[in-house]
Amino acid sequence: MIGTDAIISFVSLFVLFIVLGFYGKYWRRGDLDHVHEWSLAGRKLGTTLVFFLIGADLYTAYSFVAIPSGIFAKGSLYFFAIPYVMLTFGVALVTMPRLWTLAREKGYITASDFVKDRFGSSTLSIMVAITGIVAELPYIALQIVGMQSVLTVMLAGYANAQIVEEISLLIAFIILAAFTYTSGLRGATLTAVFKDILIWITVLVVIIAVPISIGGFHNAFSHIKPNYVTLPSSLVPAYATLILGSALALYLYPHAINGVLSSESAQKLRKSTALLPLYGVGLAVLALMGVLVFAVPSAMNFLSGFPESSRGILVVPSLILYTMPQWFSGIALLGIFVGGLVPAAIMAMAQANLLTRNVIKEFRPNISDKLEIRITKISSTVFKFIALGFVFVVPATYAISLQLLGGILIAQILPAVLFGLYVKSLKRTPLIIGLLVGIGSGIYMVEAANNFGALTVSLFNTGFGAIYIAVISLTINLIISFSGSYVMNTIQKKKSES
Numbered sequence: 496m497i498g499t500d501a502i503i504s505f506v507s508l509f510v511l512f513i514v515l516g517f518y519g520k521y522w523r524r525g526d527l528d529h530v531h532e533w534s535l536a537g538r539k540l541g542t543t544l545v546f547f548l549i550g551a552d553l554y555t556a557y558s559f560v561a562i563p564s565g566i567f568a569k570g571s572l573y574f575f576a577i578p579y580v581m582l583t584f585g586v587a588l589v590t591m592p593r594l595w596t597l598a599r600e601k602g603y604i605t606a607s608d609f610v611k612d613r614f615g616s617s618t619l620s621i622m623v624a625i626t627g628i629v630a631e632l633p634y635i636a637l638q639i640v641g642m643q644s645v646l647t648v649m650l651a652g653y654a655n656a657q658i659v660e661e662i663s664l665l666i667a668f669i670i671l672a673a674f675t676y677t678s679g680l681r682g683a684t685l686t687a688v689f690k691d692i693l694i695w696i697t698v699l700v701v702i703i704a705v706p707i708s709i710g711g712f713h714n715a716f717s718h719i720k721p722n723y724v725t726l727p728s729s730l731v732p733a734y735a736t737l738i739l740g741s742a743l744a745l746y747l748y749p750h751a752i753n754g755v756l757s758s759e760s761a762q763k764l765r766k767s768t769a770l771l772p773l774y775g776v777g778l779a780v781l782a783l784m785g786v787l788v789f790a791v792p793s794a795m796n797f798l799s800g801f802p803e804s805s806r807g808i809l810v811v812p813s814l815i816l817y818t819m820p821q822w823f824s825g826i827a828l829l830g831i832f833v834g835g836l837v838p839a840a841i842m843a844m845a846q847a848n849l850l851t852r853n854v855i856k857e858f859r860p861n862i863s864d865k866l867e868i869r870i871t872k873i874s875s876t877v878f879k880f881i882a883l884g885f886v887f888v889v890p891a892t893y894a895i896s897l898q899l900l901g902g903i904l905i906a907q908i909l910p911a912v913l914f915g916l917y918v919k920s921l922k923r924t925p926l927i928i929g930l931l932v933g934i935g936s937g938i939y940m941v942e943a944a945n946n947f948g949a950l951t952v953s954l955f956n957t958g959f960g961a962i963y964i965a966v967i968s969l970t971i972n973l974i975i976s977f978s979g980s981y982v983m984n985t986i987q988k989k990k991s992e993s
Contacts, residue, residue, distance in 0.1 A: 497649045497816065497824070504825030505649070505832075508693070512833050515689055516674030519682025528868050530604055530852070533679035534844050535757045538599065544684055545767040548841075549754040551687030553580075553745065554774050555634075555838040559694070559781055559831045560641045564807030566785030570722040572730050574782055575737040580775040582742035586913075587768050591746060592761040593916045599761075605845075606752050606912045607853035613915050616923040617857050622930055623908045624853035627749040628846045628878075630905040633898045634748065635842045635882035638835035639664060640808065643886070645832045648812035651797070661887065667836060668883050672876045675840045680757055683840045690837050693830030695777065697815070701827070702780045705787050705818050712783075715790040723786060732960035740965035744906040747913070749845030750838065784811050793817040839879060847874035899953035900941055903965040907933035910976040925979025933972030940964045 523539060525532040540548060558576075565573030594609065603609050606627070611620035646663055650656040674682045706712050716724060726734055745751060758764040788794050788810050794817040798806045815827045851871040856862060862870075911926050941964055944952045954961040 497651075498821040500821035501649070501816075501825035501828070504822045505829045508826060508829045509833070512686055512689055512829075512836075513670055513674065515685040516670070516682040517677060519674065519678030519685050522681050522685060525681075527679055528865060530848065530864070530868055530871060531602075533868060534604065534753065534848050534871065536680040536684060538757060539759050540684060540757045541759050542763040542766045542770075544688070545754065545758045545764060546770050547688045547691050548684050548757065549751070549767065549771060550691050550774050551683075551834070551837045552750050552754045552841050553771075553838075554694070554778065555638055555641065555834060558778060559834055560644050560808050560811050561637070562778065562782050563785035563788075563810045566723070566782050567788060567810045568807040570720065571724065571726045572734060572737075573785075574726075575734050575741070577775060577779045577782060579738040579741040580745075580778060581772055582738060583745045584768055584771050584775075586742055587746045587755075587771075588765060590913050590916055591755045591768065592764055594752070594912075595755055595758055595761050595764050597916075598756050604756070604852055605749065605848050606747070606908070607849055610911050610915065611853070614911065614921075614923040614926065616927070619911060619923050619927050619930070620853050621857055622927065623911055624849040626904055626908055626930070626934070627747075627849050630901040631749055631842050631846050632878070632882055632885065633901045634750075635839050635878070636885045637898050638839040638842075639883060639886040642667070642832050642835040644808045645812050645828045648797075648809055648816055649828060651800075664883065667832075668839075668879055671836050671840055672879050675844065675879075676872050676876060680753070680841070680844065683837060683844070684757075686833065686840075687837050690830060690833045693826060694834060697827040697830050698777045698780050700823065701784065701815060701819070705784075705791070705814065708818060709787070709790040712787075715787045718789040719786060729960060732962050733954050736963040736966040740906060740963040740969070741902060743909055743969070744902045744965060747905045747908055748842075749849055750842040753841060753845040753848070781811065784814055788814045791817055839882070843875045843878040843882075846878045847871045850874050900938070903937040903941065903953065903968060904934055906965040906969045907937065907972050909969060910973055914976075920980055920984055921976060922980040922983045925976045925983065928979060929972040929975035932975055933968045936971050937964055937968035940967060
């Protein structure tokens, strides 16, 4: 059971978090009645701030609990998260400065703004926007799952723990909605810096203190099966395609693009992106906690009191609670807790931008700037509470599986967004068809892989082994988009020659 010292440090720092969130309204003042000021902080964030913001954006409560959870439950397959984040920053360095330059030049706020302008298609733009909104919802929900894991560990042993947990989440999201509505991305940026500092302190302390207390890493690895140490050959295709599919998808998420477009310059964006692999080192350390916990009997005894399906998500919070001093546990657990709140805020803001600018304005193009920002702020609040309600009614294990489906969906906008930045020959009609077929085939393969039951698997068995479905469906999408564009260009060329 958690002690008074942990509760005091947790609550005290959470109060500071709230103050920073609301102070964002006055930090680097701008007219928050304009969308680019509210949702992109006026495009004024430098190298260090973008580093912290995107770090907070991409390394979320889900990263802190789900990756160690997967390693705890399944072994080395889930270590795919480490090389994939390294690869994804390579993708970002090639594509995101180009997108930023076009966005600054032409006033884009979202990827859908670029798609509409590039291909002259409202239909394709709306489809990209809706895909982003839908794919983002389970991602927000998973931030809440990570936050729940902290509260579950903290409240274990107390009376009415579940009721207190739900009330605590509701209060936290009311506060989040209030300061996001008031401060926009400025508040999210300040809280992102605060959250990242807490996480880095936690990672560095735990990775030094826990191995020392248990007699070294060799002791931890002596408690586990061989598949935790080496990757079985049968899983190599799954491992490789999870790396590739995840790396291609990450910077397509609306919240990632939102963070990118807040940068002050393309050069500063490149510098911050080049530094972001440091977070991959932190993630590798966090992943190892899924192994370290096996050598901590008190933490394992605590986990044994929960159903097997829900133990993994509690690994990191329980490891911290049973190895660290109480006052430090409060600090570390708050880091994970606000590690869900900060990205949830940015994700909901990105969804709201897509809904307002790329869906509603397509049908009401003459709405005023004041009405646009009001709808955007209200939509951002609504999306937060939709995700919160989703978590309350859907089991956590199901929500986590849906996030993998979100990755399959968001990968399908890659031809229009990333290839659209460089390949001039692409045409809108094949892109629309490719997007629809990619999404349809991805959903079907997910259902088939799960025998049309509960969604727990994102790999599809082929003659080459199990492969991440996002890679298969994206390949189909790319074939349609490129071959269809080639045919249309050939026909057009023949017509012009005749």
